[in-house]
Amino acid sequence: MLAIIGAMDEEIELLLAELCGREDLPFPGVTLHRGVLDGVPVLLTRGGIGKVNAAMTTTYLLVNGATQVVFTGVAGGVHPDLRVGDIVISTDCVQHDVDVTPLGYERGTVPGETPAWAADEGLRALARSAAGEVEGIRVQEGRIASGDQFIASREAVQRLWRETGAACAEMEGAAVAQVCAKAGVPFVILRSVSDTADHDAQVDYRTFMPLVARHAKQVVRGMLAHM
Numbered sequence: 001m002l003a004i005i006g007a008m009d010e011e012i013e014l015l016l017a018e019l020c021g022r023e024d025l026p027f028p029g030v031t032l033h034r035g036v037l038d039g040v041p042v043l044l045t046r047g048g049i050g051k052v053n054a055a056m057t058t059t060y061l062l063v064n065g066a067t068q069v070v071f072t073g074v075a076g077g078v079h080p081d082l083r084v085g086d087i088v089i090s091t092d093c094v095q096h097d098v099d100v101t102p103l104g105y106e107r108g109t110v111p112g113e114t115p116a117w118a119a120d121e122g123l124r125a126l127a128r129s130a131a132g133e134v135e136g137i138r139v140q141e142g143r144i145a146s147g148d149q150f151i152a153s154r155e156a157v158q159r160l161w162r163e164t165g166a167a168c169a170e171m172e173g174a175a176v177a178q179v180c181a182k183a184g185v186p187f188v189i190l191r192s193v194s195d196t197a198d199h200d201a202q203v204d205y206r207t208f209m210p211l212v213a214r215h216a217k218q219v220v221r222g223m224l225a226h227m
């Protein structure tokens, strides 16, 4: 079954409103919603903010029958070409806040884990064609950098760009990716750019987040139409 996760209500509410035959599955800390969206059986949920919530929620989804996972939400643009409203489709995900360098590991590497988790080619292709069908939306495929930090300064965003080459920064994708990879379950992360992770990020995020969350949702609906 396809699982769709967002971190916040604004990221899933438009999909939840359209879910047919909705059944709520409550778990400690999160509720999964099972139903049919555009004719496709899905598990849909708001997992909460940050890597821990994302990992916990993804685990519940997998245990409840998810066989592919799509994350939909917003992000801070890191690639200099990205503008508010653009869509990023993940190529792979990294955890930019991991630092075990004193023990000789590369920055971003969790000991015993791969430094980056690759998104599924099939889901990426589906997202690419769905995004291509949404008029007036610019799409970039690239790396997603996740960490338990809201990036909101020029120095921080430039450092992230230099160190990871990520297209955008958010707080959940790599945790979803890590859990999915362990289970051999394909995933893709879709993000609409709500801000450019610089000194205006807080204001832009609050202004644009509910608006641009719709863009990622449109791509998800497009993917469902082709499943």
Ligand code: ADE
Residues within 6 Å of the ligand: 074, 075, 076, 077, 149, 150, 151, 152, 169, 170, 171, 194, 195, 196, 197, 198, 201, 205
């Ligand atoms: N999500 C949206 N904007 C973000 C930012 N600037 N940093 C981290 N997560 C975000």
